[in-house]
Amino acid sequence: MLAALGNESRLRIYRLLVRAGPDGLPVGDIQQRLGIPASTLSHHIAALRQAALVMQRREGRTILSCANYENMDELLNYLTEECCADANPGVRS
Secondary structure, eight states: OHHHHTTTTHHHHHHHHHOTTTEEEEEHHHHHTTOHHHHHHHHHHHHHHTSSSSEEEEETTTTEEEEEEEHHHHHHHHHHTTTTTSTTOOOOO
């Protein structure tokens, strides 16, 4: 997941989707808001989907993308649990 977010364009897409809420955004709106060519956007969304950070669904002719909040929470919890694990024993932030 962190590797997928290590790319600046993917991080921008993900941040936009996190802010959009559970309804997500149409792919065309993402493209317009971020100014990313369609083929490049498709590549980045595929990488985020493969990392299980983004989900997509079809509504009629529109493809909606949304953040996978459950996996985002798991990643944040993991990072929080690991924070300072090897620091001074008994002292955790």
